[in-house]
Amino acid sequence: MSKKSAAVNLWIVGSVGIDDVKTRTADRKNLMGGSLPFSTAAASFFAKTGAVGVVGSDFPAAFERRWQAFGTDLAGVQRQAGATFRWACAYDANMIERETLKTELGVFADFKPELPEAYKSAAFVLLGNIQPELQLHVLKQSAGAKFVALDTMNLWINIAKPALRKVIRRVNLLTVNDGEARMLTGKWNLCDCAAAILKMGPSHVIIKKGEHGALLFSKRGIFIVPAYPVGKLVDPTGAGDSFAGAFMGYLARGGRVTDGLMREALLHASAVASFSVEGFSLESLERLTLAQIGKRVAELKRMMAV
Amino acid sequence: MSKKSAAVNLWIVGSVGIDDVKTRTADRKNLMGGSLPFSTAAASFFAKTGAVGVVGSDFPAAFERRWQAFGTDLAGVQRQAGATFRWACAYDANMIERETLKTELGVFADFKPELPEAYKSAAFVLLGNIQPELQLHVLKQSAGAKFVALDTMNLWINIAKPALRKVIRRVNLLTVNDGEARMLTGKWNLCDCAAAILKMGPSHVIIKKGEHGALLFSKRGIFIVPAYPVGKLVDPTGAGDSFAGAFMGYLARGGRVTDGLMREALLHASAVASFSVEGFSLESLERLTLAQIGKRVAELKRMMAV
Numbered sequence: 001m002s003k004k005s006a007a008v009n010l011w012i013v014g015s016v017g018i019d020d021v022k023t024r025t026a027d028r029k030n031l032m033g034g035s036l037p038f039s040t041a042a043a044s045f046f047a048k049t050g051a052v053g054v055v056g057s058d059f060p061a062a063f064e065r066r067w068q069a070f071g072t073d074l075a076g077v078q079r080q081a082g083a084t085f086r087w088a089c090a091y092d093a094n095m096i097e098r099e100t101l102k103t104e105l106g107v108f109a110d111f112k113p114e115l116p117e118a119y120k121s122a123a124f125v126l127l128g129n130i131q132p133e134l135q136l137h138v139l140k141q142s143a144g145a146k147f148v149a150l151d152t153m154n155l156w157i158n159i160a161k162p163a164l165r166k167v168i169r170r171v172n173l174l175t176v177n178d179g180e181a182r183m184l185t186g187k188w189n190l191c192d193c194a195a196a197i198l199k200m201g202p203s204h205v206i207i208k209k210g211e212h213g214a215l216l217f218s219k220r221g222i223f224i225v226p227a228y229p230v231g232k233l234v235d236p237t238g239a240g241d242s243f244a245g246a247f248m249g250y251l252a253r254g255g256r257v258t259d260g261l262m263r264e265a266l267l268h269a270s271a272v273a274s275f276s277v278e279g280f281s282l283e284s285l286e287r288l289t290l291a292q293i294g295k296r297v298a299e300l301k302r303m304m305a306v
Numbered sequence: 307m308s309k310k311s312a313a314v315n316l317w318i319v320g321s322v323g324i325d326d327v328k329t330r331t332a333d334r335k336n337l338m339g340g341s342l343p344f345s346t347a348a349a350s351f352f353a354k355t356g357a358v359g360v361v362g363s364d365f366p367a368a369f370e371r372r373w374q375a376f377g378t379d380l381a382g383v384q385r386q387a388g389a390t391f392r393w394a395c396a397y398d399a400n401m402i403e404r405e406t407l408k409t410e411l412g413v414f415a416d417f418k419p420e421l422p423e424a425y426k427s428a429a430f431v432l433l434g435n436i437q438p439e440l441q442l443h444v445l446k447q448s449a450g451a452k453f454v455a456l457d458t459m460n461l462w463i464n465i466a467k468p469a470l471r472k473v474i475r476r477v478n479l480l481t482v483n484d485g486e487a488r489m490l491t492g493k494w495n496l497c498d499c500a501a502a503i504l505k506m507g508p509s510h511v512i513i514k515k516g517e518h519g520a521l522l523f524s525k526r527g528i529f530i531v532p533a534y535p536v537g538k539l540v541d542p543t544g545a546g547d548s549f550a551g552a553f554m555g556y557l558a559r560g561g562r563v564t565d566g567l568m569r570e571a572l573l574h575a576s577a578v579a580s581f582s583v584e585g586f587s588l589e590s591l592e593r594l595t596l597a598q599i600g601k602r603v604a605e606l607k608r609m610m611a612v
Contacts (some may be wrong), residue, residue, distance in 0.1 A: 094494050182491045188400050191537050212518035215535065222611045224532040229521065230496045263612045304610045306569045 006073050008050035010252035011119040012245060014151075015108060016053045016077065020088035020279060021235055023095065028235075030047060031281035032063045033087060035128040035151070036077075038238035041285050043126070043249030044070040050119045052076035052138060056084035056107040066286065073118050075116045078104045080107040095233050113138040120144060122161025124252035126244060127171065129153050132163035139170065147257050149173040150202075151244045156162050157183045169201035172257075175244050177208045190215065191222075202264070206247070208240055216266055220259065225266040228274035228300055235280045239273045242285065246272035264297075271296040312379050313345040314356035316558035317425040318345050319444050320434025321414060324357045326394035327543055327586060329401065332458060334541075336609060338369045339393060340526065341434040341457070342383075344544035347591050348578045349432070350556030356425045358382035358444060362390035362413040372592065381422045386413040400498070402538050419444040426450060430558035432550060433477065435459050436597065438469035445476065453563050455479040456508075457550045462523045462544035463489045475507040478563075481550050496521060500528075512553070514546055522572055526565065531572040534580035534606055541586045545579045552578035570603075577602040 036053040036127045043049040050073040057079065069073060083106035091098045113134055121144035127135040129151045139148065150171040156164050157180060165270030166182075168174055174197055182188055185196040190207055194217035197205045213226040250265035251257055271293050278284040321546035323521035325339030342359040349355040356379040363385065374380060389412035397404045419440055423474050433441040435457045445454065456477040463486060470490075474480055480503055488494055491502040496513055503511045514520045519532040556571035557563055577599050584590045 189537065189539065191535050209518065212515065213532075222535055222609050224535075226519070226530040226532065229497050229528055229530075231495065233495065260612075267612060301612060303528050304612075306567075306573060306607060306610075 006048065007118050008073055009047040009255070010043055010121050010124040010126065010248055011050035011052055011076065011115070012036060012043060012126040012128050012248070013052040013076075013113050013130060013135065014039055014084075014241070015085055015130055016055050016059070017085040017087045017108075018059070019086075019237065019281065020102070021237055022088075022090040022101075023093070023235060024093045026234075026280070027051050028280050032066065032185075033237065033239040033281060034085060035130070035238075035285050036068055037282060038241035038276065038285075039126060039128050039245030040072040041067065041070040041282055042242040042245035042269075043073045043252070043274070045246065045272065045288070045290055046249035046268070047124070047252035049073065049245075049249060049252070050076050050116065050122070052113050052115060052119070054078045054080055054107050054111045054113075056080060056082045059084045066282065069146060069286070076114070076119060078114070080110075082107040088236070090237070095236055098236075105258060115141040123147060123255065124248055125149070126248045127151065127167065128241065128244070132156050132160050132167045135167050136163070136170070138169070147172050147251065149175060149244065149248055151175045151240070152180065154180055154183055162180040165200065168197075171202050173203045173204040173206065175208060175240075175247075177210065177240065181205075181207050191217075204267070210236070210239070213270065214243070214266065216262060223259075223263050223266065225263075226300065226304065228270055228296055230274050233277050234284070236277050237281070239277050242276035243269045243273040267297045267300055268293060270300060309576055312354065312381075313424050314379055314428050315353040315561070316349055316430040316432065316554055317350060317356035317358055317382065317421070317428050318342060318432040318434050318554070319358040319382075319419050319436060319441065320345055320547070321391055321436055322361050322365070323391040323393045323414075324365070325543065325587065326381050326391075326408070328394075328407075329541060330397070330398040332400045332540075332586070334586050338372065339543065339587060340391060341436070341544075341547040341587060343373055344547035344582065344591075345432060345434050345551030346378040347373065347376040347588055348548040348582070349558070350351035351552065351573070351578065351594070351596055352555035353430070353558035355379065355551075355555060355558070356382050356422065358419050358425070360384045360386055360417045360419075362386060362388045365390045372588065375592070383422070384420070386412040386416075395543070397542070399434060399576070400561075401542055404542075421447040429561065430554055430556045431455070433457065433473065434547065434550070438462055438466050438473045440487045442469070443506065445473070448534050453478050453551065453557065454490070455481060455554055457481045457546070458486065460486050460489055466547075471506065474503075477508055479510040479512065480508045481512040481514060481546075481553075483516065483546065487511075487513050513573070514549060516545070519576065520549070522568060529565075529569050529572065531569075531576050532606065532610065534576055534602055536580050536583060539583050540590070542583050544587070545583050548582035549575045549579040552553060557581060573603045573606055574599060576606060
C-alpha cells in the first residue's frame with residue numbers, strides 16, 4: 001500500500017475490513033475494522049510494526065492515512081481490484097453477545113499474503129486471525145522469526161482444525177479466548193485446556209476472558225492479569241486484537257522474552273484493550289498516548305498490589 | 307447447641323441445612339450445608355468465631371462435632387423441635403448453573419435469631435444470607451459491632467428489597483455476586499453497580515465473580531483479587547459463604563480494618579474458597595491447614611506479581 005518498506009521489529013498478518021457496528025445506543029457504518037488495523041495500531045505504540053494484509057480498491061485513502069498515523073508500516077498491505085472485506089454485527093444490550101449480520105469476503109477471498117523483504121528478519125511475529133493455511137504460508141517466508149504468536153477463532157477450530165493444529169505446532173504462543181480454548185481441547189476447566197494446548201507445541205498460552213482479564217500459562221506457572229474495569233463500554237469490537245497486538249508490540253520493543261517482560265506486556269495489553277473498547281473502531285486508540293497507557297498500567301498494578 | 311459460650315471476635319448469622327448435591331459425576335445426600343457452617347468454618351481458621359442459627363432435632367450429632375472441630379463457638383445455634391432446613395440442587399455438566407430441586411424450611415421458617423451475651427461485644431459481624439428482617443433483628447442486639455458485613459442473594463432482592471435496603475444502610479460492607487449487584491442496582495456495568503451500592507450506605511462493596519475472582523470497591527479505589535485457578539472442581543456449593551467467612555475472619559483476627567488488611571483478607575478468602583470447592587460440603591475445609599492456605603495465598607501473589 002505504502003511504497004516505503006522499513007525494517008520492522010514485529011510484523012502482523014490479519015484481516016482488514018470495513019465494518020458496520022450496531023449497539024443498543026448507536027448504529028455506525030463504514031468503520032475501519034478487521035484484526036489487522038486493531039492489532040498493528042496497538043503494537044505501534046511500542047514497536048516498529050509492519051502490517052500484512054489486503055484491501056480492495058474501495059478502501060478509503062482516509063483510512064490509510066489514519067492507520068499510518070499510528071506509525072504502522074503498510075508495505076505489506078496489498079491493494080487489489082475489488083471490494084474490501086465487509087463485516088457487520090449487532091451487540092446485545094449488555095455488549096456480551098454479538099450477532100454477525102454480514103460477511104462479504106471481497107478481495108480477502110483470494111488473499112495470498114506476501115512478506116516484504118524488509119520484514120523477513122523481524123524476530124517477532126503475530127499471526128492474526130485469518131485462515132490457518134495463510135498463516136502457515138506467510139510464516140514460511142519469515143527467516144528471522146524468533147517468537148511467533150498465533151491468534152485464531154472458533155470458525156477455524158470448526159472448519160480447519162487439522163491445518164490449525166499444524167500452525168499451533170510451529171508457534172511459541174497461542175492466544176485464544178476461553179470458549180475457543182474449550183472448543184480446541186474438548187476440556188472445560190481452563191487449567192486443563194491450557195495443559196492440553198501446551199502439549200500441542202507452544203511454550204506459552206494466553207487465555208483471554210474479556211471483561212474478566214486473561215491468564216498466561218507456561219511450564220513455569222500461571223500469571224493472572226485482570227481487565228481494567230472500564231466505566232464506559234462503547235464497542236468491544238477489536239478488543240482481543242488490540243490486546244494481542246499490544247502484547248506483541250511490548251515484547252518486540254524489548255527484543256527479549258522473559259517472564260518479567262511477559263507480565264509487563266500483559267498489563268500493557270490489558271490497558272490498551274481497555275481503551276480500545278471505549279470508542280468505535282480505532283477512534284479511542286487514535287486519541288491515546290503512551291503516557292495514558294502507562295497511567296492505566298500503574299492503576300492496574302495498584303489494583304493488584306498487596 | 308453447645309453449653310459453653312465464649313467471647314468471640316466475630317459472629318455470623320446464617321442458615322444451617324442438610325443438603326443433597328448432584329453433579330455430573332456424583333450424587334451425595336445428607337451433607338452438612340447452609341451458609342453458616344461454610345462461613346463460620348472458614349472464619350474459624352483465623353479468628354474466634356460464633357455461629358448464630360437454628361437446627362432441628364434431626365441435625366446429626368456427628369455434624370455438630372465436625373463443625374465444632376473447626377473451633378467455631380456454637381452457643382448461638384438453637385436446637386428446635388422439628389426438621390432441619392433441607393435443600394437439594396443439581397449442577398450442570400460445567401458446574402456453572404445449578405437448579406434448586408428442593409427447599410424445605412423446617413425449623414428455619416420460625417427462626418428468630420438470638421445473640422448470646424458473650425457475642426454482643428464482638429467488633430466484627432457477618433450477616434450471612436437469610437431474610438433481611440432477621441438480619442436486622444439480630445444486628446440490633448449487637449452493642450459492640452464496629453464492622454458489619456452483609457451477604458445476600460437474589461431471592462431477597464426479589465421479594466424483600468425494602469427490608470434489604472434498610473439493612474444495607476446499616477452495614478459497612480456488602481458482598482454480592484455480579485448478577486445480584488446488577489439486580490439490586492438495575493445497572494449492568496459493575497463499576498456503575500458498585501457506585502450505586504456505595505451510595506446506599508456501605509463504605510465497601512465486594513462483587514464476587516466466582517471463577518473470575520472478586521472486586522473490592524470503596525471511595526479510595528478498586529482492588530482486584532483473582533480466583534485461584536482450581537484444577538479439580540468438585541462442588542461449588544458454599545464457595546461464596548466460605549469466601550465471606552474467611553474474609554471477615556481474617557479481618558477479625560487483626561482487629562482493625564485498613565486497605566492493606568482488606569487486600570490480604572481478600573487473598574485469604576480467595577484461597578479458602580478455592581479449597582472449599584475441591585470437595586463436597588465441608589470435606590475439603592476439614593482437611594485444610596493454615597499452612598496450606600498460606601501457601602495458596604503466596605501462589606496467588608506470585609500469579610499477580612509484576
